[in-house]
Amino acid sequence: MKLAGMLVMTAGFFLAIAALxxxxxxxxxxxxxxxxxAVECLGLGVAIRSHMQNRxxxxx
Amino acid sequence: xNPASIPASGMSDAVFALTLAxxxxxxxxxxxxxxxxxxLGRSRxxxxxxxxxxxxxxxxxxxxxxxxxxxxxYLPSTTGHSFQLAGKPWNWLGSGGLLLSGxxxxxxxxxxxxxxxxxxxxxxxxxxxxxxxDRWKLTSGCAAAAVLAATVFPLLAHWVWGGGWLAQLGVxxxxxxxxxxxxxxxxxxxxxxxxxxxxxxxxxxxKGKFPKEGFATALPGHNAAYVLFGCLLAMAGCMxxxxxxxxxxxxxxxxxxxxxxINTLLSASGALAATFIIxxxxxxxxxxxxxxxxxxxxxxxxxxxxxxxxxxxxxxxGLVAGIATPLLVEVLELAVSIDDPSGAISVHLVGGIWGLIxxxxxxxxxxxxxxxxxxxxxxxxxxxxxxxxxxWLLNRFFPFRVDSDGERIGMDLHELGGGAYPEFVIHRxxxxx
Numbered sequence: 001m002k003l004a005g006m007l008v009m010t011a012g013f014f015l016a017i018a019a020l021x022x023x024x025x026x027x028x029x030x031x032x033x034x035x036x037x038a039v040e041c042l043g044l045g046v047a048i049r050s051h052m053q054n055r056x057x058x059x060x
Numbered sequence: 061x062n063p064a065s066i067p068a069s070g071m072s073d074a075v076f077a078l079t080l081a082x083x084x085x086x087x088x089x090x091x092x093x094x095x096x097x098x099x100l101g102r103s104r105x106x107x108x109x110x111x112x113x114x115x116x117x118x119x120x121x122x123x124x125x126x127x128x129x130x131x132x133x134y135l136p137s138t139t140g141h142s143f144q145l146a147g148k149p150w151n152w153l154g155s156g157g158l159l160l161s162g163x164x165x166x167x168x169x170x171x172x173x174x175x176x177x178x179x180x181x182x183x184x185x186x187x188x189x190x191x192x193x194d195r196w197k198l199t200s201g202c203a204a205a206a207v208l209a210a211t212v213f214p215l216l217a218h219w220v221w222g223g224g225w226l227a228q229l230g231v232x233x234x235x236x237x238x239x240x241x242x243x244x245x246x247x248x249x250x251x252x253x254x255x256x257x258x259x260x261x262x263x264x265x266x267k268g269k270f271p272k273e274g275f276a277t278a279l280p281g282h283n284a285a286y287v288l289f290g291c292l293l294a295m296a297g298c299m300x301x302x303x304x305x306x307x308x309x310x311x312x313x314x315x316x317x318x319x320x321x322i323n324t325l326l327s328a329s330g331a332l333a334a335t336f337i338i339x340x341x342x343x344x345x346x347x348x349x350x351x352x353x354x355x356x357x358x359x360x361x362x363x364x365x366x367x368x369x370x371x372x373x374x375x376x377x378g379l380v381a382g383i384a385t386p387l388l389v390e391v392l393e394l395a396v397s398i399d400d401p402s403g404a405i406s407v408h409l410v411g412g413i414w415g416l417i418x419x420x421x422x423x424x425x426x427x428x429x430x431x432x433x434x435x436x437x438x439x440x441x442x443x444x445x446x447x448x449x450x451x452w453l454l455n456r457f458f459p460f461r462v463d464s465d466g467e468r469i470g471m472d473l474h475e476l477g478g479g480a481y482p483e484f485v486i487h488r489x490x491x492x493x
Contacts, residue, residue, distance in 0.1 A: 002261070006445040013441025016434055020233050021146040026427065033433050040440040048396055051261055055270060055397045 001050030008043030012036045071169050075307060075314070079172050082304035083179065089297025089359075090117065090183050092290040096356065097190030099286030100349060100402050104470025105194045106282065107480035112189050112198050116205040117182040123209040124181050130156035131214035133222040134166050134174050140218065142225075148232045150225045154218040173221060173308055179301075180248045181213045187252025188259045190402030192460065194266050194279075195467055196259065198475050200458040207450050208255060216247050216443060221309055226438065229431045236428030239435035240419055242305035243298070243324075243363030245412040250439050251447075253409025256400065258448040263460040265399030267467050276393050279401070284348045291355045298359040299324045306367035316367070323366040323374035324359065330378025331358025331385070338386050350386045353403045357381040357411035364415030369422040377418045381411050413439075 016036030023029040071079075094113035101109045124132075133140050133154015142151040156162070163171065185205035192201065219226040220241050230238035241247060270276050281287060299321045306312040306320045335354025339347040358378040365377055388406035392398040398405065413436055420432030451460075466474035473479060 006448060009441045010445050011441075013437055016437035016441065020229075020434065021148075026430070030430050030433075033430060033437060037433060037437050037440070040437060044440065047261075052397055055265075 001053070002047045005043045005045070005047030005050060008046060009040045010043075012039030012041075012043060015039055071167075071172075076168050076172070078314075079304050079307045080175075082300040082307075083172065083175050085300035086176075086179055086297050086304060087182075088293045089301055090179070090186060092292070092294030092297055093183070093186055093190070093356075095286045095290030095293065096352065097186065097193065097402050099283040099290060100190065100281035101193035102279070102470065103282035103481060103484070104472055104479060106472065107478070108198060108471035108475050109189075109193055110480075111476065112196075112201050113186050115198065115202050116185045116189055119202045119205045120181045120185045120209040121178060123206045124178055124214070125160055126210075127158060128181065128209045128214040129160055129163075129174055129177070130154070130158055131211075132156070132174070132177055132217040134160075134170050135162055140222065140224070149228070151223060151228060152215070152219070152225060154214070154222045154224070169308065172304075176304065176308055177213075177217050177221065180217065180244050181209045183244070184208065184213060184248045184252040184255070187249070187402075187404050187408050188255040191256035191400045191404045192259045192263050193401040194471060195461055196263055197458070197460065197462050198471075200454070200460045203454055203458045204255070204259070204451055204460075207454055208251070208447070211450060212443060212447050213247065213251060216251060219438070220247050220435070226431075226435055229434060230425075230427070234427055235431035235434070236420075236423060236425035237431070239431050240310070240368065240423065240428070241364060241416065241435070242309045242367045243302040244305065245360065245364030245415045245419075246435055246439055249360045249363060249408040249412035250416070250436075251443060253404050253407075253412060254439065254444045255447050255451070256402075256404035257398075257409065258444070258451045259460065260398055260400055260405075261448070262451055262455050265397070266401070267464065269399045270397055276397070276399075281349055281401070284352075287349055287352045291352050294356060294359055295325070295328060298328075298363065302363055302366040305363070310367045312367055319371065320367045323369060323371055324362045326371055326374045327362035327366065327378035327381070328355050328358035330375040331355055331361070331382030332378075334379045334382025335386055336382075338383060342386070347386070349403075350389060353389060353407050354382040354385045357385045357407045360408055360411035361415035361418065364412065365419035365422055368419050368424075373418075373422045377415065380418075381414055384410065384414070 016033045019032030098109040134156045140151050140155045141153040142149045218224040226239035229235040302324045332355040335351050336346045339350050358381050361377050361381040416432050420429035
C-alpha cells in the first residue's frame with residue numbers, strides 16, 4: 001500500500017511536468033499543476049493510511 | 061588556495077566579505093536545531109542525540125566534498141548535464157570533480173555557493189535525526205546522512221541553486237524568476253522534513269508511545285532549557301542564513317539586506333505569538349515545547365520568503381505558521397499515529413512548504429506562484445519517493461531501529477556505554493511508599 005502511494009505521488013509529479021510542456025496558457029497550466037499536486041496528496045493519503053493500518057495490526 | 065587565482069565574478073570585495081561572514085555565523089542555526097533535538101528527546105539518550113548531530117555534520121561534510129559537490133556542480137567551464145524535452149533544455153545534473161578538484165578556479169560567488177551548500181546538507185541531515193530520537197542507531201543515522209549528501213541533496217541543490225531545471229523555469233517556461241528558495245526552505249527544511257517522515261515510517265514509534273488501548277502516551281522532552289536556548293541560537297543562525305541566501309541566490313542589493321533580516325525576525329515572532337496564544341487558550345497555560353516549535357516554524361517559513369516579502373507579509377506568514385503548528389503536532393500524533401519527538405514534520409516540512417507557497421504569492425514577478433508550485437510538486441512527487449526508497453534499501457543493510465533492550469536502557473548506555481548526566485541519580489519517589 002505504501003509503495004502504491006509512492007507511485008501515485010510520482011504520477012502526480014509527472015502530471016505537473018506534463019502541464020508545463022503541454023499547456024502554454026497560464027490558466028490551464030496552473031489548473032493541471034494543481035491537479036498534479038492533488039494527485040500527490042492522494043498518494044500521500046494512501047501511504048498514511050497504510051501506515052495507520054500497520055500500526056493497528058501491530059497493536060492488536 | 062591562492063586568492064589571487066580566483067577570477068572576478070561581478071561580486072565586490074565588500075559583498076564577498078559580508079557573505080562569507082554571514083556564512084560563518086549561519087551554523088548557529090545547526091547548533092540551535094541540534095540542541096532542540098537533544099532537549100526534546102529523553103535524558104537517557106541525550107549524549108547519543110548530540111553526538112549524532114556532530115557526527116552527521118562530519119559525515120555530510122566528507123561525503124559532500126567527496127562526491128556530492130561534483131553532482132551539485134561548480135565548474136564554470138561546463139553547464140552540467142541536460143537533455144532536450146519539448147524543445148527545452150532540462151539541466152538535471154551538475155558538473156564537478158571528485159574531492160572538489162578544480163574548485164579553486166571557480167568564481168568567488170560559486171565558491172560561496174558551495175560553502176552555503178555544505179552548511180545546507182549538514183542542516184538538512186540533522187532534521188530527521190531528531191525525529192528518530194530514542195530509537196535510531198547512530199551508525200544507520202550516519203549512513204542515512206551519507207546517502208542524502210551523496211544523492212538526493214546534490215540533485216536538489218543543482219536544480220534549485222546551480223542553474224538546474226527548476227531554476228530555469230523562468231527562462232524556459234516564463235514562470236517568474238524560476239523556482240526561488242533563497243534560504244533553503246526546499247533544499248534544507250522540506251528535504252529534512254520528508255527524510256524525517258521516511259525515517260519515522262521505517263523505524264516505527266518509540267516503545268510505549270501508542271499503547272494497545274487509549275490515547276497516545278505523552279513522552280515529554282527532558283530539557284526545556286536546551287530547547288528554548290536552541291530557539292535563540294536558531295534565530296541568529298537563520299537571520300544570517302537568509303541574508304546570505306538573499307545575496308547569493310536573489311542577488312539582493314546591500315540596501316535590501318536589513319529588511320531580509322527583519323522579515324526573518326518578524327516571521328518567527330508572529331509564529332511564536334500565535335502559538336503562545338493558541339496553547340494558552342487551549343491548555344490554560346502556554347506550552348514551552350510547542351511555543352519553541354512555533355518559533356522554529358516561523359524561522360523555517362521565513363527562509364523561503366524573507367528576501368521577497370514585505371515586513372507586513374512576513375508577519376502574516378509567521379502568524380499562519382504559528383497557528384498551524386500546534387494543531388498539526390496534535391493531529392499528526394493523535395489522528396495519524398506519527399511519533400515525531402522533534403516535530404520535524406510540522407515544523408520543517410509543513411513550515412517549509414508554506415514558506416515556498418507564500419514566496420510565490422508575495423513575489424512581484426508574474427508566474428512566480430506557478431514556479432513555486434512546480435517546486436513543491438517536485439519535492440512531494442519525486443524527492444520524497446526517492447528518499448523513502450533509498451532509506452528503505454539502507455534499512456535492509458543497516459537496520460535503523462535499535463533492539464528493544466537498547467531502547468529500554470536508553471541510547472546513551474546502549475550505544476555509548478555512558479550517560480549524558482552521570483552524576484544524576486535516578487531514585488524512587490519516597491512519597492509513593
